[in-house]
Amino acid sequence: MLSSLRTPSIFSLGLVITALAFVSGGSTVVQTAVAQQSAPQKRPAAWYPRTEKLGPDEMFVVALGTGMPTPITRAQKSTAWYVELGNGDIFLFDVGSGSMENLFALRPEFHRVDKIFASHLHTDHVGDAAALWVGGWLSGRYTPLHIYGPSGSKPELGTAAFVEGLKKTYAWDISGRSGILPDAGGGLIAHEFDYKQDGGVVYERNGVKITSFPAVHVLDGAVSYRLDWNGLSFVFGGDSAPNKWFIERAKGADFVIHELFYTPKGLEQALGFPPRQAVIVSSYIHTPPSGFGKIMAEVKPRLAVGYHTIRQPELDLMMIEEVRKVYDGPLVIASILQREVVSADRVQAPPTTMEYKKAKRSGQASYSKYINDGKWKGYTPPPLPER
Ligand SMILES: [Zn+2]
Numbered sequence: 001m002l003s004s005l006r007t008p009s010i011f012s013l014g015l016v017i018t019a020l021a022f023v024s025g026g027s028t029v030v031q032t033a034v035a036q037q038s039a040p041q042k043r044p045a046a047w048y049p050r051t052e053k054l055g056p057d058e059m060f061v062v063a064l065g066t067g068m069p070t071p072i073t074r075a076q077k078s079t080a081w082y083v084e085l086g087n088g089d090i091f092l093f094d095v096g097s098g099s100m101e102n103l104f105a106l107r108p109e110f111h112r113v114d115k116i117f118a119s120h121l122h123t124d125h126v127g128d129a130a131a132l133w134v135g136g137w138l139s140g141r142y143t144p145l146h147i148y149g150p151s152g153s154k155p156e157l158g159t160a161a162f163v164e165g166l167k168k169t170y171a172w173d174i175s176g177r178s179g180i181l182p183d184a185g186g187g188l189i190a191h192e193f194d195y196k197q198d199g200g201v202v203y204e205r206n207g208v209k210i211t212s213f214p215a216v217h218v219l220d221g222a223v224s225y226r227l228d229w230n231g232l233s234f235v236f237g238g239d240s241a242p243n244k245w246f247i248e249r250a251k252g253a254d255f256v257i258h259e260l261f262y263t264p265k266g267l268e269q270a271l272g273f274p275p276r277q278a279v280i281v282s283s284y285i286h287t288p289p290s291g292f293g294k295i296m297a298e299v300k301p302r303l304a305v306g307y308h309t310i311r312q313p314e315l316d317l318m319m320i321e322e323v324r325k326v327y328d329g330p331l332v333i334a335s336i337l338q339r340e341v342v343s344a345d346r347v348q349a350p351p352t353t354m355e356y357k358k359a360k361r362s363g364q365a366s367y368s369k370y371i372n373d374g375k376w377k378g379y380t381p382p383p384l385p386e387r
């Protein structure tokens with residue numbers, strides 16, 4: 001299966017692609033770099049969090065999650081992609097349920113992890129947004145978390161409503177932490193854009209341009225993204241049946257991710273769906289392997305990446321066979337081992353910065369006299385340090 005990654009066609013462009021996988025987390029890490037020298041850069045055989053410095057021209061991509069809303073294997077979380085650029089920017093494309101575990105395993109500098117681009121509002125794509133909002137705030141983020149995402153056919157189905165809903169749902173949580181943690185880090189800001197726009201710019205800063213285009217998935221209001229920076233292009237296809245916008249916008253890009261769903265038979269086998277439901281879900285709401293192969297044959301990326309799978313060897317073979325009937329270019333099914341990431345099951349939190357430690361904290365949670373009087377007199381906490 002590994003031989004399906006045909007590196008010579010990549011090296012001939014004078015570029016280097018290294019792909020690697022999270023052994024424990026079932027995720028894949030792919031690093032795309034514009035080589036400074038003519039020979040491909042030598043990299044260690046294993047990747048250890050916080051041990052390699054990203055080059056100024058490098059794009060570093062990690063699949064934090066590649067799975068389904070049905071976590072039938074502990075080793076695979078729902079969809080989330082971590083993209084770090086040599087200019088210091090970090091972007092998350094989707095934050096599906098469970099994916100925060102793998103984000104923490106990378107031990108990133110959390111004050112830089114402040115932007116989520118949501119493809120659509122299914123739990124397997126945004127289910128950990130609140131976990132990052134709060135977990136990142138506790139781990140070094142002292143500025144708001146920004147969520148970029150599409151509108152829906154009605155206001156209540158859009159990203160802004162989703163974010164307002166999170167704020168209402170977690171009112172108790174956020175009120176209780178505010179003032180003890182940095183004030184601004186508790187902010188959650190929605191950037192909703194028109195889901196219909198085809199190539200509209202949704203983010204442009206620091207030499208990075210991110211555009212969106214529609215996807216065909218269950219309801220209006222699902223999109224895909226393209227990131228362009230420093231001559232490198234990254235395309236993230238959200239859930240979708242094969243669609244014309246993706247073919248056009250992804251054409252010739254360096255790193256192209258598209259969902260690669262099961263065959264209907266695979267779905268019957270993996271999740272016990274009846275045949276009609278299996279065909280609807282795999283081939284009308286999602287893209288089965290034959291569709292994925294056709295898309296990549298048309299798009300011709302430097303590297304094609306499929307995700308949205310349940311990793312089982314039998315299903316992998318079924319998918320590869322279908323894809324290979326129509327696409328013979330470079331291919332990675334996310335979480336196939338390319339380069340081992342050595343990451344502990346239990347990690348130390350990444351260090352916070354002086355800016356985080358000194359950020360303004362204007363208050364402190366308080367409770368009523370009734371609750372205060374419930375404090376046990378037998379225990380005296382240590383005195384509070386000065387602000
Ligand atoms: Zn999904």
Ligand SMILES: [Zn+2]
Pocket residue numbers: 120122217239
């Ligand atoms: Zn979906």
